[in-house]
Amino acid sequence: MMRTLLLALLLTTASVAHATVYKCVDANGRVTYTNDSAIARACTPLNTDQAITSIPAPTRKPAGRAPASTGSGDFPRVSPDAQQERDTTRRQVLEKELQTEEQSLAKARESLASREAILQIKEHDENDGLRCRARREPQQ
Known part of the structure; x- marks a missing residue:
């Protein structure tokens, strides 16, 4: 009886989900x-045998083309000299931090x-004390 009820419940659930x-x-x-037909007026119905994925397939870029610029046109530009100066300053700060950390490591x-x-x-003193006590105490 229970199996029949369970089978009937399973079959009705599957038909509702379609x-x-x-x-x-x-x-x-x-x-x-x-699955709302009122919203899907300009949409195409999918074949039920076709797999539905929410992850788009990766697009392949043709070889030989330069990658598109991701920055916006109004992004501020820095002159090469100013960038070189920033890089030098950044390197000096990082080298100083490295030196400080190496000194701390040496102290540790x-x-x-x-x-x-x-x-x-x-440990050596404790082991010697144990040996001396062992010599003084008679064996049983």
């Missing part, structure tokens, strides 16, 4: 898919080395 899908392309070239390594040396001395 609808005609339309592909619409607006004036800007954007593609929209809809020195601190780590001194702490490791102290730790090794303490």
